[in-house]
Amino acid sequence: MAFRRKRIELISSVYFGTIVGVFLTFVVSLVFRPFFEGYADEAGRELQSLLSMFLGIGLVYVCISLLWQTQGDFRFIIPYVEFNRELKGTRPLVLDTSVIIDGRIVDLLNTNVLDNPLVVPRFVLAELQAIADSSDRNRRERGRRGLDVMNQIKSIDAIDLRIFDQQLPESNDLPVDAKLLALARELNAKIVTGDFNLNQVALVQNIPVINLNQIAGALKPIFFHGEETAVHLVKPGENAGQALAYTQDGTMIVVDDGRDHIGKEVIICITSILQKPSGRMVFGKFVRTKEPDSPSRAGTR
Template sequence: MALIVLRFVFMLVAAGVGITLIKVEAFQSVLKDEPWWAFLGIMVLALGVIGIDVGVKQKRYDTISGVYFGLLVGLSLTYILGLITQVWFPADNPSAVTAHRALQLVIGMVLCYMCISLVLQTKDDFRFIIPYVEFAKEVKGPKPYVLDTSIVIDGRIADVVETGFFDNVLIMPRFVLAELQGIADSSDKLKRSRGRRGLDILNRLRNNDRVDLKIHDRETPDMEGQPVDMKLVLLAKLLEGKIVTGDYNLNKVAKLHNVDVINLNEIANALKPVFLPGEHLSVRIVKKGEEESQGVGYLDDGTMIVVEGGRDHINSQVRILVTSVLQTSAGRMIFGRYEAVEGSQGGSSGGGHKSHANT
């Protein structure tokens, strides 16, 4: 809305400049009986400047400080260029002086618009540099969390946010949203289902009053031609935020670039119940293990339990003694030794509970 108002005011200023040029004797003598060509030329120039500005996509809207700063720079450049061009217009010639002032109006009109527009569209990336010193925007408060495609499709992020565990600003990049829309429009049924699930999760986050979700439209020049994962890393660096993902490869790439990562899989593993050697555990054996006499069961959270001596008790709820716990990148594995059958043949398909060994 602010840029629309700016463009409207710019056209009004251009019309005023055009009318002023019509009254300049120098232009009247050149254009003779058709002085309105000067007015039309200024209006065409103004429309051309706006057309170029509109042609540059991914606009950001302004703040009043951006307008002031852009106007100040534009007027300063106009004054400097006016001093430079003054040598071409003799001061003792009234017509030349008037023409010089008209030229300054045109230059000032274009420069002020371009400077204000530039500040409004790049205010989030503002850098003021002098030799050996750089003044950059400093992010205060909680760091924003940048979401990737896999974590949105996964869906657990919505449940985690609703618990109040994350109270930071969630950033959904426009290029990630475009990738998600592409998956939702895929001809493959499974991909299409996953993409639509991701869009549903985004709508769920957006409709939650407790969630601060923002769509980030802008891409910096160094993101051009980069894959989505690299764009996420560059954006997180720019915003000084963290990437929320469940993608193992993105996790490694981000850490190589010193970008903090929140991996929901690692959080899920950290929240799983801890079993120590010597504790007793009840689990249902569902299949044979790789080794002879081994049986395999699972807890409700998916943790695999390998039971020595459990092969003969498939589809039975058994009591085991935990002998060791192995933590891997894929999750946690528990090894135990069969002690006794606890349930009947028609028990539940998974789950378990633990108790400490008697001493």
């Protein structure tokens, strides 16, 4: 009654732990009953009751603790209640190392789009720590960024973050990616990643994947053939006369006849759009230099 949000695992552990503890107390009391047959007076009965009480408290505590700490290590099915490795409720999301280091997952979680429980395996945290302790400066910075992202995720109150400590016996000697796939299959979970190779292997094994790069691509500004838009040309392109511009989300825009206007904001006409697995490229043709007071399209620079 004091705690409104009670986890079913805790309630079930207390309930069944108490039942098993009381039953064991009864059995142990029967075993030791012959030793008290010589004490038929009131003091002997009080001593027997006192010992049974302390024995019951100890056994109930041990049973509840054992069920609570090992609930993910075995299957114990009773009608309406199940102790199981599989996390109940909304399908959980297993985060891999790349998506934690990337950091965009924090912004996504702050939008409240995802309300699934997040699962971070202990071996992923160990890999992050190993990267953070690397002698290579770039790897060390990536590892420390990943640990900072983990602390940011942990600080989001609306997110149910769970550190999965159990090690699946069949995946002890496997690499990290293979362990992630095995864990996602065991928990019936989705993998959240930014690793293209892990994405492809998971799809081959029929394991659902959420790829942050695909999400980012789906949310990029949409351009239409023949549309005119304003961009800021930043550097020359590969071919003669070409210049490059970039949107705020990193989409490259290749502008024909724009090299003479690098450093300026110009109006271009979209000629084609190329979608690749690595991202989207937009091609356009220079139309005119943008007037200072004319409106520009949001999302380009």
